[in-house]
Amino acid sequence: MKKLVALSALAVLPFFHSATAQELTPDIINGADVSILQTGHPAQTSPQPDPAIIRLQVLLDRAGVSPGVIDGLDGANLKKAIAAFEAMQRLPVDGKLDQEVAKRVADGQQVIGPYKVEPDDVADLVEAIPEDYALQAEMKNLNYTSVQEKLSERFHMDIDLLRTLNPGSKFAPGDTIAVAIVGAPRTGAVKRIEARRDAGEVIAFAEDGSIIAAYPATIGSQDNPSPEGRHKINGVARNPKYEYNPKVNFQQGKNKKRLTLPSGPNNPVGSVWIDLSEPTYGIHGTPEPSKIDKSGSHGCVRLTNWDVEELASMVKPGVEVDFVK
Missing domain, CATH: 2.40.440.10 (L,D-transpeptidase catalytic domain-like)
Known part of the structure; x- marks a missing residue:
């Protein structure tokens, strides 16, 4: 496994992936320091989920600024979430992670944790969803097609990342898997x-x-x-x-x-x-x-x-x- 590159959040240097997809573990992700991430780095030739980005995406999700799917990849939706967090915190808005943003978004809690698959998680699945609307109209419902799809949405994750974090799992009732620990839904009155x-x-x-x-x-x-x-x-x-x-x-x-x-x-x-x-x-x-x-x-x-x-x-x-x- 490559060693985490301890870059300053303000350093104008490309961000290097700290682990390959095959090497990702909850311990690596929970130990990742979001302050090493400098967004806006050159595009990687073969992007793979990165522990530091996974951690940052989960923390932003908890803070009420959705990064979309938590996939461990840098991109436009991550930058928008950082910019929204800056605006929410009344900081200068540029969509880049700096030391102040990293300090305010961090909550000291783990971002990946265990979840035990329940019998209800395997209920009400459908075999497949056809593309043709006429065929969809003949179905009783348009539910999830797999436990992985159901749980990836429940925990705001990309389905490929869920599978990567749980190699070999059959996602059967009783199995304990690793998932993102997302926050409770936001509350309040939107005007x-x-x-x-x-x-x-x-x-x-x-x-x-x-x-x-x-x-x-x-x-x-x-x-x-x-x-x-x-x-x-x-x-x-x-x-x-x-x-x-x-x-x-x-x-x-x-x-x-x-x-x-x-x-x-x-x-x-x-x-x-x-x-x-x-x-x-x-x-x-x-x-x-x-x-x-x-x-x-x-x-x-x-x-x-x-x-x-x-x-x-x-x-x-x-x-x-x-x-x-």
Whole structure:
């Protein structure tokens, strides 16, 4: 195993990976010092999860600034989370980890811990989710396809990282596995939301203007732009069905008729739909959390399922949503 490179947080040096994916263990990750990470380093030719980045992502997640999936990789969503944390802490905002950010985000607690797989974790799985909406519409539900997928979302992790941390595990009831120790969902009353299109980010504000939470987001696309201006939340639907109408939204494959897709986390809008006053638009979840802000949406605001569930618990009808550039 390569030795951790003890770089100063302010040093203008590339960041070297401290361990290969095969060498990752909870002890390595829990011992990683986030202050060695300098974001903005040159892209690695073969990126692999890094213990220091895993630790930083978990700490940011606990602080209420979501890095998206915890995958141990540097990237735009990590930089956005650092910048949101700086804004939350009223620090100069540049999206780079420095000594002050490292000091404030650290909580002295482990970031990887044990979890015992329960019988309920293997219940209500489906064999596969077909891509064709017509076939999805014939299913009873669109639940998770594996225990790994279910637990990776519960602990805000990339499924590949979960597997890497638990080589050889069958994820069967009674097995003890290593997972990210994420924080409790944020609480509070969100009074205003900014959907920042160019940044690919959603910011939730309290009545006094302080930031309650921040999330990476997919906000429309070039072919299907998001709305502009100010809108309001009409309401929240949890575990929603999805009404597919090619005449209103888009055509998926050869499906030219209206379809009702069953509910489930692998539904096209995920586990929550936050309805907006602009018809057919909303803030919703996704069956593919690793693609947040990496592929376009059909005009809506797409978050990970766990992020939109948290946001939905803090909003009420009438909350303003500003789409800003």
